[in-house]
Amino acid sequence: MEIVFTVLILLLAVALSGACLRLLPFKVPLPLVQITFGAVLAWPVFGLHVSFDPELFMLLFIPPLLFADGWRIPKREFFLQRRAILMLALGLVFMTVLAVGYFIHALVPVISLPIAFALAAVLSPTDAVALSGIAGKDQIPAQLMHILEGEALMNDASGLVALKFAIAAALTGVFSLRDASVSFIVIAAGGLVTGAAVSWIFSMVSVRMAAFTEEGDPAPGVVMTLLIPFASYLFAEHAGWSGVLAAVSAGMMMNHLSVIHVGPVAARMRTNSTWTMIEFVFNGMVFILLGLQFPHILGRALLEAHETNDKLVWLLLGYVAAVAIALYALRFVWVWLLRWVASRNAVKQGVSNAVPGLRTVAITTVAGVRGAVTLAGVLSLPMVLSNGMPLPGRNVAIFIASGVILVSLLVAVIALPLLLRGWRHSGHDPHATEERLARTQAAQAAIRAIDDMHNTVTAGLDEAASAYATDITARVMDLYRRRLATLTDEKEPAERARRADALERQMKLAAMRAERATLLSLRSTQQINDETLNKLMREVDLSETALTSRGRFRS
The missing domain is CATH 1.20.5 (Single alpha-helices involved in coiled-coils or other helix-helix interfaces)
Incomplete structure (x- = not known):
């Protein structure tokens, strides 16, 4: 029963966080509100402590979220920005593991070099969900946001694979760059193929199931889509490949299949609404779980350090600050070098001013927010070595990773609005023409x-x-x-048509609201039952949704 109550409390916290965000007199990013909720729930008065099991977390939360991101991300923009995305998701991760790993080992001698590499590997993945929650919708230019989303989609896999090799080196004391490179290619390719294959098979089965169900009920197909990310992840992990990349690949394949096989409207609407709810709930629970862990990890470590020696508190905080600065510095230099190379190539092709300036580099640097994958990765570090001895520096590594997550969130909350001020789109949608x-x-x-x-x-x-x-x-x-x-591009006829269309839309909306009020009145007087009410209300709701959607485009 304790597990049931915990889940219900977490779900209630997710719902309340969304409601509180609208009640606050000032704008606060939703992830920060949810982390605060988690930290409050961790207060001893409430007595709520959720043990953070990294393997369970990676299985339960990461596959559906990555699947949804892979399904949603624009494939054309992803392909167009593939070089920048790969250089950030692979090149920057490799440089982070190498450079920041040596830096951490030199900074904290108690952390051995393999564990330092492991810590750098878990610090390399970024969190696009936290970023979008902090920056707000459509605040970051679309082209840059596509790059950041693509980076976050891919660097989870590269960071976690690097973590796997670092842990193996720490336990065995053996590491081969050649073997690791070959293994990385095999693990990545296997995960991508597995995810695509599972998504294709499940999609075909769901289509067949819909054909055999009464009146083409889309519910079985929707349930099948819920199983795809978990099946992809489990099959890939069982084979020794990347379950994270399998979930991403499954989402991208699902997008491809949904374009080729256009299903019934009811199935699409139910699937979209289901996944919208899942994303909101799972993202919220991820950040609330982060908040639940921070007081136990950071507070306990600082309290123990304070009881031992006051200087240890400042030393631990200094470790966090130094590692965070190193990560930001490396990311800034790497992105600046990518910009410089792109500008040189543009000049060779006769294009001037094709690459944005240092402001974009600064935004990209600050946008490297760390999230739950980092915490799950660092908590997966083994507690003991192969000889039974405790893993040296594990607690310090966990403290540093937790502190960097918190610092990256706070820096993004403060710096991103300042960097984005005055740099919004001037009311122009880049996709308006198409x-x-x-x-x-x-x-x-x-x-x-x-x-x-x-x-x-x-x-x-x-x-x-x-x-x-x-x-x-x-x-x-x-x-x-x-x-x-x-x-039409002709101003006078277009304006006249828009005025007529706006008047018609207002009349239709008034009529639909009158329909809705009448239906509710009939239900309250028991002239119709709930089933009839729900059916007719859904028809009115769908009509109004379509009408208001067209209205937003024309406005």
Whole structure:
């Protein structure tokens, strides 16, 4: 029962954190609110302590979150920015393990070189979820955000694989760069193939299941999508490959399959709503778990150091500050070098001012927020060596990793708004042109389809029936003609069409709200039951959602 109560309390904390964010008089990033909730729950008065099991955490939370990120991330932009993403996700991780690992070993002699490399490896992954929560939606330029999201998507795997080799070196005392490089390629490739294969198989099975269920009920297919990230992760880990990359690959394959096989509207809507809820709940629980661990890790270590020697407290804090500065410095230099190489290549191709300046480098540096993967990785360090002796420096490594996570979050909260001030998009959506093109061509295709349907339907009708069908055709076609009128480049006709469209939208919204009020009134007087109410309310809600969505585009 204790586990049940703990889960319920965590879910309640997630819900309350979202509600409190709207009640606060000032803007605070949601991850920071959730971490604060976790820290408050860790207070001895509440008596809530959740043991952080790294393996269970990696299995339960990481696969679905990475799967959702891989499913959601724009594939075109990911491919276009692949060089920058790989240089950050692979090149920077390698340099972090090497340079920061030696730095940590020199700074804290009690931490052996393999453990220093392991600590540097767990400090290398970044957290795009925390970043987006801190920066806010559409605050960071889209191109840079795609790079940061792609980096966070890929460097979890590279950092955790590097951690695996570092731990093996610490336990055995043997390390071969050649063997590690070959193993890394095999582990990465195996994870990518496994994730793609599992996603494809499960998707095909869910499609078949939907065909056999009554009225094409999408629920079994939605449940199947929930199993994909866990199955991908477990199969890959069982084979000795990267479960993290398998989850990412499964999400990307799911995106590809959803484009090729367009399923029923009900299935898409239910799947999207389900995964939106899962992302919110799981992300919230991840940050609340972080908050729950910080008082026990940081507070206990500082208290023990204070009881031993006051100077040890400042020494531990100095370790955290020094490692954080080293990480920021290395990231700044690495990103600046990437910018410099890109600018040289641009100049050779005759393009001037093609690469943004130091402001972008600074934002990219500060955006390297560490999160739960770092904590899970450092807590997975073994407690004893192969000879049974305690692993030297483990507690200090855990303290440093926890402190760096907290520092990176606070630095991002303070510095990102300052760096982004005055650098927002001037009301221009970078994808507005292609969206307008898509809407125009879709409306034209709809008009052609209506015209073809009209010719087919009226072929064998008499004059009265044909006139009636023509009237219906004109009314349906008029919707798309007016939509095309709002998309034209001619100002006066477009403005007139927009005013008419806005008036029609206001009338339709008023009508839908009246429908909703009437349905609720009928339910309250027991003239209709809950099943009828839910069915009709869903129809009104879907219509209003589509209407308001088009309204946001036109505004």
